[in-house]
Amino acid sequence: MKKMLLMIVLGVLFLDLYAPQNGVIDIGRCSPIQYVSISDVKELLIEFKVKHYNIVLAQIRLETGNLTSFLCRENKNLLGMKFPVRRKTTAIGSDHGYAVYSNYRDCIKDMVLWQESSYKKGNNGDYILHLVNTYAEDPQYIKKLMKMI
Numbered sequence: 030m031k032k033m034l035l036m037i038v039l040g041v042l043f044l045d046l047y048a049p050q051n052g053v054i055d056i057g058r059c060s061p062i063q064y065v066s067i068s069d070v071k072e073l074l075i076e077f078k079v080k081h082y083n084i085v086l087a088q089i090r091l092e093t094g095n096l097t098s099f100l101c102r103e104n105k106n107l108l109g110m111k112f113p114v115r116r117k118t119t120a121i122g123s124d125h126g127y128a129v130y131s132n133y134r135d136c137i138k139d140m141v142l143w144q145e146s147s148y149k150k151g152n153n154g155d156y157i158l159h160l161v162n163t164y165a166e167d168p169q170y171i172k173k174l175m176k177m178i
Contacts, residue, residue: 065096065133070107073137080144081156087177088160091170105130108140116146 070089079085085108092109093101100106104124112123119135119142120128130136148159161171 065101065107067096069133070096070137073134077137077141079137079141080148083178084156084160084174085140087174090177091173100127104128105133105136107133107136110136110139110143113143117142 067090071086074082074085089107092098093107100109104127106128110120110128111126112118112120112128118128119130119139121131122129128139130139147163148156157171165171167173
């Protein structure tokens with residue numbers, strides 16, 4: 030365990046030395062210091078054919094404070110996803126119950142897995158209602174989300 034932690038710390042220091050000046054590096058690489066932009070996120074949502082693209086993009090912006098939150102930066106968690114116990118996941122672990130990912134691609138893949146396992150066109154196909162029933166913990170979540178769409 031100590032060796033693994035030391036390797037991670039050394040890897041972070043090494044990668045930090047070679048990070049581009051603009052703060053954006055390849056989102057496919059697995060490292061603790063990746064940065065992502067809204068355009069990167071849009072590309073991933075399209076690539077993985079995420080259902081309800083505009084709503085999910087608004088969720089990402091809301092959940093991460095426009096990609097600035099700790100969960101986003103350190104855990105590569107774009108959606109405030111909890112670590113699942115009953116479904117397939119791409120998460121590599123959890124931090125205080127929230128999923129931790131190797132990279133942003135895996136987080137988006139996990140969103141697709143969540144949609145596939147929980148959104149079955151129930152609620153008459155209303156994705157917003159689905160979020161209310163299965164995802165949102167904040168009673169004002171949908172109101173906040175709708176402002177961003």
